[in-house]
Amino acid sequence: xxxxxxxxxxxxxxxxxxxxxxxxxxxxxxxxxxxxxxxxxxxxxxxxxxxxxxxxxxxxxxxxxxxxxxxxxxxxxxxxxxxxxxxxxxxxxxxxxxxxxxxxxxxxxxxxxxxxxxxxxxxxxxxxxxxxxxxxxxxxxxxxxxxxxxxxxxxxxxxxxxxxxxxxxxxxxxxxxxxxxxxxxxxxxxxxxxxxxxxxxxxxxxxx
Numbered sequence: 001x002x003x004x005x006x007x008x009x010x011x012x013x014x015x016x017x018x019x020x021x022x023x024x025x026x027x028x029x030x031x032x033x034x035x036x037x038x039x040x041x042x043x044x045x046x047x048x049x050x051x052x053x054x055x056x057x058x059x060x061x062x063x064x065x066x067x068x069x070x071x072x073x074x075x076x077x078x079x080x081x082x083x084x085x086x087x088x089x090x091x092x093x094x095x096x097x098x099x100x101x102x103x104x105x106x107x108x109x110x111x112x113x114x115x116x117x118x119x120x121x122x123x124x125x126x127x128x129x130x131x132x133x134x135x136x137x138x139x140x141x142x143x144x145x146x147x148x149x150x151x152x153x154x155x156x157x158x159x160x161x162x163x164x165x166x167x168x169x170x171x172x173x174x175x176x177x178x179x180x181x182x183x184x185x186x187x188x189x190x191x192x193x194x195x196x197x198x199x200x201x202x203x204x205x206x207x208x
Contacts, residue, residue: 025178026055029205035074037105038195044081045105048074048199052109056207064115068133072199076103076142085144087151098146103154107199108136109188111166123174127184130167135190137162137197164190170203180207 030051111133170184
């Protein structure tokens, strides 16, 4: 809760610090993300997907403060997970006739970003961004089943909330009628207790 209050306080400060004419905008976004989890875990996860919403405080034509809410899901590779378990048939012989389900990782993120735009005086505007925030990591329960029977259950670990930072770049396209389309790529680094995690979202969004 203290971490969340720090983020909200900094967002409030960015509102009061601006003495110029400001405007507000926001919208949805989504896309794919590429995982880079700690050693021993990363082999079981690859491409994820996600989406969310953003709220923008446009301080000037070249500067925006963006509050992002994101949800990303990384399905586990069930084929690779199966290699970690040994199951035998009623005769005691090894068998591959079993299923592994669950073990998916999700990340809920809330971040505050500064976006610096290159004024091109056209409908296409490149930008760079940097920010920080909070990330809640969860993993779903994992089960090994065979013939309708549960052989093993690994409960979900408790969720973990950590600070993180991100930086990246993108391009914004003006569509008219105060609507913009953007595409960006950023590197998200999450400072976990044992080994840091990261992922690389490729995001497409609309701002109204």
